[in-house]
């Protein structure tokens with residue numbers, strides 16, 4: 001019985017981790033429509049036109065991946 005609980009916990013834990021990977025947050029520039037990784041130097045420079053959204057949301061809005069960080 002204990003083994004089953006551990007096994008279920010492991011599945012729950014690993015699926016949660018996969019979800020986190022898919023819900024990657026990027027910095028999206030609404031003016032240039034480019035999106036950056038949070039650590040990108042261009043993301044740090046951008047403030048007025050930039051918003052933090054999910055990567056899939058940035059793509060849905062017609063976002064272009066940054067050439068420096070790859071988006």
Ligand SMILES: [Zn+2]
Nearest residue numbers: 036040066069
């Ligand atoms: Zn970038």
